[in-house]
Amino acid sequence: MKFVDRTFNANPARAAAIWRWIAENRGRLFPETVCFHFEIAGDILTGEHFELLARFPAGAVQLEIGLQSFHEPTLCAIHRKTDCAKLAENIRRLAAPGNLHLHIDLIAGLPLEDFSTFARSFNIAFSLRPSMLQLGFLKLLHGADMRRDPAQFPCRYSPDPPYEVIDTPWITAAELSRLHAAEDALERLYNSGRFIETVHYLLQATKLDAFSLFLWLGEHIPAPPGTGLDDYTAALLHTAPQLPGADAGPLRDALCLDRLATGDGRLPACLHRPDPQLAVYLRRLAQRCPAQAVRRTAAILYGERALAWSEHGGPPHPVTGRRAVHKIPLSALAEESSHTVL
Known part of the structure; x- marks a missing residue:
């Protein structure tokens, strides 16, 4: 069940009251299997909020936290007042009990965000270990500042819905294409939950940062729509050992652990x-x-x-x-x- 408030905890007392009501009535007024989904601002959570959320059973609550960027000039340009340090601290605190679905997102193509600052935002976000890290691409819907004021925010975008950005003065079309490759690897390996052990092994073995790893995998293991799980597993086993530091033996061990843990468990x-x-x-x-x-x-x-x-x-x-x-x-x-x- 999803609450449609874009910032559910804008009124802290109201948010606490609703979370308390849900906790008290699970299994009585609605089935315990219902998962409640909220979009929240992560930097304004209160101590009471943390206490209430930590008490929920695993899977009862999903929180979506819209980061968009950790690059402060970008946040200022899009009129978002975010305490980035507080936000990161709070997400780590939410993740610690392991009982919440935590989804956070980044948007590529925002003003003043270039390829390198986006990579930094990605690495900070990934280090928070959310359940899902969504990598989205800016859409210039009617009324958006970058569409209304092309002199201040010059950019090219698709003339067709959903009007996705093609390039900006800060990030090129080629760089955005590379980010699409990284997004594909991120979805298949991390957000799917299917290759968590493999990702952890490759990060440890190669000493790459998370952004560089997903970018490399996305560019070296193309997976067109319809690529099956077994085929993708085989491509990982064949290609990932080309990374400096990676070894086919431990990589196979990690892939085995992932396949045993997910799906039907068959290798x-x-x-x-x-x-x-x-x-x-x-x-x-x-x-x-x-x-x-x-x-x-x-x-x-x-x-x-x-x-x-x-x-x-x-x-x-x-x-x-x-x-x-x-x-x-x-x-x-x-x-x-x-x-x-x-």
């Missing part, structure tokens, strides 16, 4: 490795940790020397959309006396 052919020991490990795992009337899928992680598995019998986590993945060292499965599961 695509590109991640299969013929290994007669897998059947042995699975038998010993079944003896130690019997599956409780659920389907279990597993993979050997050769870099970690561990067996990873997930169980598919109930719903995934209501915020992340992922299932738990368990691990046990291969050495433990090789020792009949060991019953330790990590």
Whole structure:
């Protein structure tokens, strides 16, 4: 259920009263499965707001926070009064309990925002670890300042709805095209929730910042509409090791963890490795940790020397959309006396 207020917490007392009412009436006046969606200003939250929001069960509330940019000259140009430091601090505080869907957005093509300052805004936003980071592109709707005052904000935009910006004095058409590539990688890898382990591995291994990583992946792994999940997984496995610091072995481990945690948990052919020991490990795992009337899928992680598995019998986590993945060292499965599961 979405509240249409563009700044739901503009009246702090009203916002607190509604959140309190929802918390008190879940499962009584409406089903517990209902998720409430609010658009808020993240820099004006109160202590009471944080306390109320932290009490909600996972998945009960989704918050959308419109950042647009962390570049202060840009925010001034579009008449947005935002305390950027406070905003970042508050988003981290909202994310800490792990119970809220947090969606934040950036807009490319705004006044005074060039390619490098947009990259900085992206990296700050990504560091806040939202559930979803939406990368949008400026649309010059009728009445927009940049459309009404071309002398102050000269730019080109499409003559057809939704009137998307083509270029500005601060960012070129070629640079906006590159941002579209980064957006595609961001959607497939992070916002989908399907490749979180893979993203974390590549960031750690390559030492790239988040913007540079998604830009590289978007430009080197083109994925036209209709590209299947298995094909995209194979393209990642084949192409990402070209990044300095990345290695195909640990990358496969990360991809296995992601595929076990999402969807039906089945591994695509590109991640299969013929290994007669897998059947042995699975038998010993079944003896130690019997599956409780659920389907279990597993993979050997050769870099970690561990067996990873997930169980598919109930719903995934209501915020992340992922299932738990368990691990046990291969050495433990090789020792009949060991019953330790990590």
